[in-house]
Amino acid sequence: ELKVEQNPLFLSMQEGKNYTIYCNYSTTSDRLYWYRQDPGKSLESLFVLLSNGAVKQEGRLMASLDTKARLSTLHITAAVHDLSATYFCAVAENSGAGSYQLTFGKGTKLSVIP
Amino acid sequence: GAVVSQHPSWVICKSGTSVKIECRSLDFQATTMFWYRQFPKQSLMLMATSNEGSKATYEQGVEKDKFLINHASLTLSTLTVTSAHPEDSSFYICSAGSGNSPLHFGNGTRLTVT
Numbered sequence: 001e002l003k004v005e006q007n008p009l010f011l012s013m014q015e016g017k018n019y020t021i022y023c024n025y026s027t028t029s030d031r032l033y034w035y036r037q038d039p040g041k042s043l044e045s046l047f048v049l050l051s052n053g054a055v056k057q058e059g060r061l062m063a064s065l066d067t068k069a070r071l072s073t074l075h076i077t078a079a080v081h082d083l084s085a086t087y088f089c090a091v092a093e094n095s096g097a098g099s100y101q102l103t104f105g106k107g108t109k110l111s112v113i114p
Numbered sequence: 115g116a117v118v119s120q121h122p123s124w125v126i127c128k129s130g131t132s133v134k135i136e137c138r139s140l141d142f143q144a145t146t147m148f149w150y151r152q153f154p155k156q157s158l159m160l161m162a163t164s165n166e167g168s169k170a171t172y173e174q175g176v177e178k179d180k181f182l183i184n185h186a187s188l189t190l191s192t193l194t195v196t197s198a199h200p201e202d203s204s205f206y207i208c209s210a211g212s213g214n215s216p217l218h219f220g221n222g223t224r225l226t227v228t
Contacts, residue, residue, distance in 0.1 A: 033217070042120075042207055042222040043158075088157065095163055099146035099211040104157045 002027045004091050006105030014113055016078050021108045023072040023089035031092035031100060032072045034063050036085045037107070043088065046074075079112045086110070117141055118210050120220025127198055127227055135193045135223045137208030143188035144210035148217070149181075152205040164191050198227045 003026040013019050023032070031050055035043040047056045049065035049072060056063050060083065062075045072089055086107045095101035119138045127133050137147055146165050150158040162178075164170040164185035172178045182194040191210075195202055203226050211217040 035219075040224070043219045045219070095146060100217065101148065101160065101163060102209075102217065103160070106157045 002029070002091060002093060002103045004089065004103050004105040006089055006108055008108060009106055010109050010111075012111045012113060013076075013079050015080055018078065019076050021074040021076070021087060021089075021110075023074070023091075023105055025070045025072075025091045025103075027093075028067070028070075029091045029093060030067050032065050033090045033092065033102065034072070034074055035088045035090065037088060038085050046087075076110075079110075081112045081114065084110055084112045118144075118208065118218040118220045120208055120223055122223060123221060124224050125226070127225070129199055129227055130197055132194055132196045133198055133225060135195075135206055135208075135225075137191045137193070137210065137220050139189045139210040139218070142210075144191075145188065146211050147185055147191040148209045148211075149183060149191075149193050150207045150209070152207060152222075158207060161193075195225065198225070200227045203227045 005024045007022050033048055034046040036046055037043050047063040052067040054065045060077045065072045086109045088107045089105045090102040092100035117140050121136045125133055148163050149161045151161050152158045160173050161176045162170045162172045162183050164183045166185050166188050170183040180196055185191040205222050205224050207222040208220045209217045
């Protein structure tokens, strides 16, 4: 059974600071997603990481994947209040029929304070 | 724009009644659709996986007779919560995928059973 552990679960940080969210998973996978969720809303796709060593950046967020270590990171640079949200990683397993089933981490609730 | 449309966004119903939620892929054919449930301050939990034209595969602990899933076409899947009770109140989210395309999520349906 695939297990996905995300930490920290809660993160309060000051604007302008840097921090990293970690996502460990228990079985082999070469496809990992990061999502953002605002209160009362659905998921917003941030990154799709498809291979070992993949690194993607969008604005103040950068995600990486190490399939050998079964670890992905989401790095926040110079945080701003607008980044306050809950961030989920999700690891994919091939579900057949050409699609993927996702197992989610518990999420990291990020609060960026002035 | 949204590639997966979920309807309705909010629904309040009385205990004992049934509620149908629709999930449509707007500009691609979704061979597989996934239904998730999210309780407050928790992560997404996969309820079932549905493939077009075949029976849905339910996760352990999810009652298939209570949560009826129909995936009659490549662009539409429906989830019907039958004889809803207050403990079924939750945020229901669908996602759709095909091939190697990233899974797209609907905007979610907030169900409140009174």
